[in-house]
Amino acid sequence: MTINRPASEQDGTLLKNRDFMLFWTGQSISDLGAAVTTLAVPLTAITMLRASTFEVGVLTAFSTAAWLVMTLPAGMIVDRVVKRPLMIGCGVARGVVVASVPVAAALGGLTIIHLYAVAFLVGSINVVFEIACQSYLPVLMSRRRLIEGNGKIATTNAVAVAGGPSLAGGLMTVLHSAARVMVVDCLSYVIGIVTLLLIRSPEPRPADRGDRSMRREAAEGITFVLRHPVLRRVVACSSISNLCDAMVTTLVVVFLLGDLGTDPATLGLVLGLGSAGGIVGGVLATSFARWVGGARALWAGKLYLGGFALLIPIGGPGWGVLAVAAGLFASRLSTVAYNVLQIAFRQSICPPELLGRMNASIRWMIRGAMPIGGLLAGILGAWLGARATLAVAVSCSWLAVLWLVFSPLRRQREMPVTPDWS
Numbered sequence: 399m400t401i402n403r404p405a406s407e408q409d410g411t412l413l414k415n416r417d418f419m420l421f422w423t424g425q426s427i428s429d430l431g432a433a434v435t436t437l438a439v440p441l442t443a444i445t446m447l448r449a450s451t452f453e454v455g456v457l458t459a460f461s462t463a464a465w466l467v468m469t470l471p472a473g474m475i476v477d478r479v480v481k482r483p484l485m486i487g488c489g490v491a492r493g494v495v496v497a498s499v500p501v502a503a504a505l506g507g508l509t510i511i512h513l514y515a516v517a518f519l520v521g522s523i524n525v526v527f528e529i530a531c532q533s534y535l536p537v538l539m540s541r542r543r544l545i546e547g548n549g550k551i552a553t554t555n556a557v558a559v560a561g562g563p564s565l566a567g568g569l570m571t572v573l574h575s576a577a578r579v580m581v582v583d584c585l586s587y588v589i590g591i592v593t594l595l596l597i598r599s600p601e602p603r604p605a606d607r608g609d610r611s612m613r614r615e616a617a618e619g620i621t622f623v624l625r626h627p628v629l630r631r632v633v634a635c636s637s638i639s640n641l642c643d644a645m646v647t648t649l650v651v652v653f654l655l656g657d658l659g660t661d662p663a664t665l666g667l668v669l670g671l672g673s674a675g676g677i678v679g680g681v682l683a684t685s686f687a688r689w690v691g692g693a694r695a696l697w698a699g700k701l702y703l704g705g706f707a708l709l710i711p712i713g714g715p716g717w718g719v720l721a722v723a724a725g726l727f728a729s730r731l732s733t734v735a736y737n738v739l740q741i742a743f744r745q746s747i748c749p750p751e752l753l754g755r756m757n758a759s760i761r762w763m764i765r766g767a768m769p770i771g772g773l774l775a776g777i778l779g780a781w782l783g784a785r786a787t788l789a790v791a792v793s794c795s796w797l798a799v800l801w802l803v804f805s806p807l808r809r810q811r812e813m814p815v816t817p818d819w820s
Contacts, residue, residue, distance in 0.1 A: 412539065412543060412546055412547060412550065415538065415539060416598075417538050417597045417598060417599045418538045418539060418547060420593040420594075420596050420597050421535075421538060421593065421594070421597060422547075422550055422551060422554070423589075423593055424589060424590035424591075424592070424593030424594060425531070425551055425554070425555075425590065426551075426554035426555075426557075426558065427586045427589045427590060428489070428586050428587055428589070428590035429554060429555045429558035429559075429562075430557075430558040430561070430562055430565070430586060431582055431583035431584075431585070431586025431587065432524075432558070432562075432583060432586070433558045433559055433561070433562020433565075433566075434562050434565055434566040434569065434579060434580075434582050434583055434586075435496060435520075435566075435579075435580050435583040436562065436566075437562065437566040438566050438570070438576045438577070438579040438580050438583070439457065439461075439499075439513060439516070439517060439576075439580075440454050440457060440458070441566070441570065441576035441579075442499065442503070442508075442513065442576040442577045442580075443457055443510060443513055445576055446503060446508065446575070446576065446577060447508065447509070447510050447513070449510055453510055456514065457510075457513055457514060457517055458517075460514045460517040460518040460521070461517040461518070461520070461521045462521065462768075462769070463518060463521065464518060464521030464522040464524070464525050465521070465525060465761065465762070465765040465766070466762070466765075466766055467522070468521075468522045468525040468526070469525055469529070469758045469759075469761055469762035469765070470619075470755075470758055470759065470762055472525045472526040472529050472754075472758055473529055473619055473754045473755035473756070473757060473758020473759060474615045474754070474755060474758075475526060475754070476526070476529050476530045476533050476753070476754025476755075476757075476758070477533075477604060477615070477751060477752065477753065477754035477755050478604055478754075479604065480601055480603060480604070481530045481533055481534040481537070481601060481754075482534065482594055482597060482601055484526070484530050485527055485530050485531065485534065485594055486591055486594050486595065488523050488524075488526055488527040488530070489527070489587045489588075489590050489591040489594070490587075490591060491519075491523050492520055492523050492524070492527070492587050493584045493587040493588065493591075495516055495519045495520055495523070496516065496520060496580050496583050496584050496587070497580070497581070497584045498512070498516065499512070499513070499516055499577050499580050500575075500577045500578050500580055500581055502577075503575065503577035503578075504577075508577065525761075528761075529754055529757045529758050529761065530754070532741060532745065532753075532757045533745075533753035533754045533757055534601070535547055535548070535551075535745065536745055536750070536753070537599055537601050537602075538597075538599055541745065541746045544741075544742040544745050544746055545683065545684050545687045545692055545738065545739060545742040545813075546684045547742075548683075548738045548739075548741050548742045548745075549680055549681070549683040549684040549738045550680070551680075552676075552679070552680035552683070552734050552737060552738045553677055553680030553681050554680075555680070556673065556676035556677040556679070556680050556730075556734055557677055559673060559676065560670065560673035560674065560676070560677065565582075566579055569582060602750070604751060615755065618752065618755060619752060619754075619755025619756050619758060619759040620755075620759045622748070622752055622755075622756055622759075623756060623759050623760055623763075626747070627805070627806055628743075628747075628802075628805055628806055628807050629744060629747070629760075631801040631802055631805045631807075632740050632743065632744065632760075632801075632802065633760055633763050633764060634798070634801045635700075635798045635799055635801040635802055636740065636760075636764040636798075637763055637764045637766075637767045638767070638794060638795070638798035638801075639700075639733070639736075639795045639798045639799075640764050640765065640767045640768050640771065641767040641768065641770055641771040641774070642771060642791040642792070642794045642795035642798070643729070643733065643771070643791075643795055644767070644768040644769075644770075644771025644772050644775070645771045645772070645774055645775040645778075645787065645788075645790075645791035646707075646710065646729070646788060646791050646792060646795070648771070648772050648775035648776070648779075649775050649779050649784045649787055649788055649791070650669075650710065650722070650726070650788065651665065651669075652779065652784050653710075653711075653713075653722075653784040653785060653788055654668060654713075654719065654722060656784065657783075657784055657785055658713060658714065658715050658718065658719060658722075659715055660715075660719055664719060667723075668719055668722055668723045668726065669726070671723040671726065671727055672723060672726025672727055672729070672730050673730060674727060674730075675726065675727035675728060675729065675730030675731035675734070676730040676731065676733070676734040677734075678727075678731050679730060679731040679732065679733065679734030679735040679738070680734050680735070680738060682731075682735060683695070683699075683734070683735040683738040683739060684738075686699060686735065687739060690811075691810070691811030691812050692739065692742070692743070692811075692812050692813040693743075693807050693810040693811055693812055693813050694808075694810075694811055695735075695739055696736065696739040696740060696743060696802060696807060696813075697799055697802035697803050697805075697807065697808065699732050699735045699736060699739075700732045700733075700735075700736045700796075700799040700802075701799050701803060703728050703731060703732040703735075704728070704729065704732040704733075704795065704796040704799060705796050706724065706725060706728035706729075707725045707726075707728055707729040707732075707792040707795065707796060708725065708789075708792055708793065708796070709721040709722070709724050709725035709728070710722050710725035710726060710729070710788055710792055711785050711786070711788040711789040711792065712725075713725070725792070729792070729795075742813065743813050744756060744757070744760065746813055747813075771791075775787060775791070778790065
């Protein structure tokens with residue numbers, strides 16, 4: 399089946415692509431709702447259930463464990479089914495699971511076990527949804543427009559991550575209950591479902607792969623990634639960066655509060671400025687790729703901007719915290735721009751029938767490095783101190799881009815583009 403591209407593919411703007419705009423709008427609103435719940439769930443545990451620090455830590459572990467448990471099976475599911483109905487089903491399931499929290503709280507039956515289950519179930523559904531989302535985007539546009547499409551989605555996601563906690567705090571003040579705040583997330587999922595239902599672009603049905611074993615299907619995705627001369631280097635760069643960035647995230651608050659004596663208000667301002675870098679990175683990724691070429695932009699942004707993250711451990715008390723803010727800003731900018739470009743790269747070079755398993759394999763490998771980073775941060779932080787450990791982390795995160803600098807990609811200007819689906 400040949401997919402007819404909309405007029406926007408010819409006049410040079412995705413803003414006139416009706417189906418992409420619907421998809422982007424739904425995603426943006428759902429991302430904001432999810433960011434609200436990210437804070438509302440632990441707040442519910444602390445304020446309503448008087449959860450201990452250990453119980454909050456377990457709650458966080460349940461929310462992230464799904465990436466290790468569900469990612470590879472999710473890739474196989476995504477490659478076997480039509481993706482838009484799957485995403486609609488995920489939206490319904492997430493809404494029902496999240497809604498169970500305010501309902502249980504209103505009935506007086508909310509428990510910490512209930513929150514553990516919600517955290518794991520929502521995390522599992524999110525895994526399937528995100529992999530389906532990345533695999534579905536090439537249906538809505540030609541592969542030459544993937545950098546622009548991913549850039550727009552990354553920008554609004556960064557806005558949601560930056561603004562979601564503040565919105566959650568304001569809503570809690572108005573609603574007087576963290577559990578009630580999660581109703582907002584449920585409403586955001588409803589909007590996301592409606593926008594998906596309104597999309598008209600036809601989606602080719604995946605080929606029937608018979609009764610092949612799950613192990614064989616999962617192996618096909620991993621094998622494709624590890625055998626590709628550039629994709630395996632993307633995984634190496636991303637995995638090391640994620641590990642090191644998890645170390646930074648774990649220790650930067652300790653560094654600001656403990657070593658630099660920063661007050662909570664200044665802490666929030668510094669972290670907010672860092673989050674703003676992600677918004678800028680999403681906005682600039684497309685223009686940067688057009689300027690220097692998509693293939694060059696994939697490594698050049700991280701190489702030339704990522705080094706400014708070395709300002710983080712140089713920071714000091716008083717005005718010295720501006721160095722930390724600048725370093726966090728540069729780190730988030732280069733990371734989000736890099737993520738936009740590497741996602742577009744892997745979408746453009748992967749056969750359609752492998753998109754789900756390829757995306758799942760990569761996310762399983764690169765996200766699996768994050769818990770290790772948190773553990774290393776605790777060990778090295780206790781041994782070397784927060785400042786020295788941050789210096790190690792930001793240096794290694796920056797130098798990880800050498801995997802791409804010394805790859806076949808360095809000799810190319812533009813990303814390879816495979817033929818559109820047919």
